[in-house]
Amino acid sequence: MKQAVDVSQLKIDSATRQLLVAGAPKKISDFDKNALEEAIRIKEKLSGGVEIFTLTVTAEDAKAVLREALAMGADKAYVVNDASFKNIDTLGTAYVLAHAIKKIGTFDLILCGETSLDSFSGLVGARLAELLGLPQIGYVRKLSVEGEAVVAERTLENVVETVKAKFPALVSVTREINQPRIPSLMMIMKASKKEIVSWTVADLGLQMEKLAAKIDVVEVLAPKTERKKIKITGENVQEIADKLAKALLQEGVVGRR
Amino acid sequence: MSEFKGVWVFSEMQDLMLEMLTKAREIADKRQSELAAVLVGFNVQDRADELIKYGVDKVYLVDNQTLEHFRLEPYLSVLHNLVVSYKPEIVMIGSTRNGKALAARLATRLDVGVAPDCNGLSVDEQGRLIGERITYGGNAVAKIAFRVKPCVVTVPSRVFEKSEPKERDGQLVRLDVKIDESKTEVVDVKPLETSSVRLEDADVIVSCGRGLEKKEDKVLLDELANVLGGVVGNTRPLAEDRKWFTEWVGLSGHKVKPKLYIACGISGVIQHVAGIRDAKVIVAVNKDENAPIFEVADYGVVGNLYEILPALKEALKRQLQ
Numbered sequence: 001m002k003q004a005v006d007v008s009q010l011k012i013d014s015a016t017r018q019l020l021v022a023g024a025p026k027k028i029s030d031f032d033k034n035a036l037e038e039a040i041r042i043k044e045k046l047s048g049g050v051e052i053f054t055l056t057v058t059a060e061d062a063k064a065v066l067r068e069a070l071a072m073g074a075d076k077a078y079v080v081n082d083a084s085f086k087n088i089d090t091l092g093t094a095y096v097l098a099h100a101i102k103k104i105g106t107f108d109l110i111l112c113g114e115t116s117l118d119s120f121s122g123l124v125g126a127r128l129a130e131l132l133g134l135p136q137i138g139y140v141r142k143l144s145v146e147g148e149a150v151v152a153e154r155t156l157e158n159v160v161e162t163v164k165a166k167f168p169a170l171v172s173v174t175r176e177i178n179q180p181r182i183p184s185l186m187m188i189m190k191a192s193k194k195e196i197v198s199w200t201v202a203d204l205g206l207q208m209e210k211l212a213a214k215i216d217v218v219e220v221l222a223p224k225t226e227r228k229k230i231k232i233t234g235e236n237v238q239e240i241a242d243k244l245a246k247a248l249l250q251e252g253v254v255g256r257r
Numbered sequence: 258m259s260e261f262k263g264v265w266v267f268s269e270m271q272d273l274m275l276e277m278l279t280k281a282r283e284i285a286d287k288r289q290s291e292l293a294a295v296l297v298g299f300n301v302q303d304r305a306d307e308l309i310k311y312g313v314d315k316v317y318l319v320d321n322q323t324l325e326h327f328r329l330e331p332y333l334s335v336l337h338n339l340v341v342s343y344k345p346e347i348v349m350i351g352s353t354r355n356g357k358a359l360a361a362r363l364a365t366r367l368d369v370g371v372a373p374d375c376n377g378l379s380v381d382e383q384g385r386l387i388g389e390r391i392t393y394g395g396n397a398v399a400k401i402a403f404r405v406k407p408c409v410v411t412v413p414s415r416v417f418e419k420s421e422p423k424e425r426d427g428q429l430v431r432l433d434v435k436i437d438e439s440k441t442e443v444v445d446v447k448p449l450e451t452s453s454v455r456l457e458d459a460d461v462i463v464s465c466g467r468g469l470e471k472k473e474d475k476v477l478l479d480e481l482a483n484v485l486g487g488v489v490g491n492t493r494p495l496a497e498d499r500k501w502f503t504e505w506v507g508l509s510g511h512k513v514k515p516k517l518y519i520a521c522g523i524s525g526v527i528q529h530v531a532g533i534r535d536a537k538v539i540v541a542v543n544k545d546e547n548a549p550i551f552e553v554a555d556y557g558v559v560g561n562l563y564e565i566l567p568a569l570k571e572a573l574k575r576q577l578q
Binding site (some may be wrong): 007008019094119120122125129130134135137138139151154155157158159160161162163164169175212216217218219220222223225227228231238241242244245246247248249251253255 | 270329353354355357358361362364365366368369370371372373374387391392393394395396397398399400401402403404405414440441442443444445446447448449450460461485486497508509516517526527528534537538539540551552553554555556557558559560564565568569571572573575576577
């Protein structure tokens with residue numbers, strides 16, 4: 001799971017086009033909530049023997065979002081928190097996740113969100129599958145567990161594929177797959193007793209050079225809007241419509257057919 | 258020996274490959290290096306001529322029955338093998354859903370970075386490749402540079418336009434490489450149930466948001482779209498919350514670039530705007546004069562779409578005659 005910037009509440013300094021990221025609230029990246037919800041549904045369906053662990057890599061405190069995940073139904077939460085993750089990129093993140101997962105132990109299925117709400121890169125799942133040598137199914141909108149395998153329906157540009165992978169496997173999901181539950185007060189109370197395990201770089205024995213970013217983000221700026229912003233007004237609807245139609249003809253965007 | 262040189266292009270979709278070649282040729286020329294395409298599949302040799310006509314100097318062809326359909330591990334092993342052998346400086350991969358996973362895994366296997374879903378590629382004054390991409394839910398454009406080579410970038414469909422094909426010389430290099438087996442089994446493939454129109458292909462899109470009160474009222478948009486030879490689109494809430502449609506225009510849905518986009522009863526949240534940013538002309542019709550959509554529109558009408566749309570349809574009919 002990723003603690004992501006709530007992009008709907010992000011403010012922009014209009015003079016400099018800089019994003020005021022530091023002041024923006026954070027939340028569980030939406031897609032990751034769908035992944036967690038799907039894990040909970042699998043557990044409910046299989047009645048017993050399933051444990052759900054949630055894991056996040058962060059440079060800042062993420063307890064609040066982990067509590068929310070535990071309230072939704074995760075059994076145990078792990079967080080790898082280290083100030084050195086501030087400039088980590090998708091490869092570094094996947095590297096930390098891979099090591100943390102190995103330390104947690106054996107698993108059947110890794111579920112993750114297809115992409116993240118804020119950076120929208122959509123790379124970490126695939127990178128993690130590569131580092132762990134796992135079969136990978138992406139863009140999944142429907143999922144079932146059949147014995148020791150996962151069967152998933154994934155949408156591509158023109159087709160829907162149904163794909164099977166033997167455990168252990170990694171699946172990344174889209175928002176279509178489900179509607180994540182909102183935990184009740186009861187569930188929130190129960191979750192306060194669940195364990196959050198916190199690790200650092202040293203705990204995992206990570207090599208610092210592996211955490212160095214492979215890319216430089218040279219600039220992040222709000223896009224320039226170069227729109228005309230012409231308000232069409234008139235005495236009545238008819239006049240407005242005529243003026244607008246004329247403007248569109250002059251723009252050459254409506255054809256004479 | 259670690260000199261990385263040359264620009265490479267790969268996509269399992271030939272059209273996307275041709276689109277990327279326009280930009281790839283420009284970058285290769287600036288770099289004074291070779292442009293190569295990696296052609297992977299089964300019985301695909303005849304596509305090589307087309308790639309050469311669209312600007313490549315060299316086609317690396319890996320043609321094998323096991324490569325007939327895109328499967329991640331086999332395609333990944335081929336591409337990785339070739340990159341390790343020939344050391345290109347830049348690898349452009351078509352950002353289809355499969356292509357994106359391929360790029361992420363290739364970059365991980367090579368221990369390098371990726372600039373995903375680039376809407377722009379350039380070479381800066383220091384000679385660095387810069388990928389531009391939309392981030393923070395459409396709030397920003399990020400420029401990405403690379404610390405290590407090769408630079409892996411992915412490019413979505415319709416970011417670049419195909420160039421004019423020309424007769425030119427190019428070399429076909431047929432290769433045999435070791436191909437890994439797929440770790441997943443595709444048990445079924447069926448066509449995607451979408452509306453028959455492709456929003457990405459439309460010249461005119463008339464689109465509705467929450468201002469549309471009933472699903473049946475979409476007929477107002479249909480009629481206007483009809484006059485304009487366009488199609489009808491919608492925002493995410495109409496699809497996800499009201500379940501009226503299965504698709505939507507926006508950052509997480511279809512990113513469109515029509516000549517004309519008419520936003521009707523659309524407030525203009527940033528995620529929607531990010532999906533229409535490349536429209537040539539944007540018209541907004543909204544009751545709320547403070548709706549953010551007016552900030553990103555060329556022409557704004559404050560008014561009721563139920564009155565404006567029929568009137569606009571009639572006005573256009575008259576003026577188009």
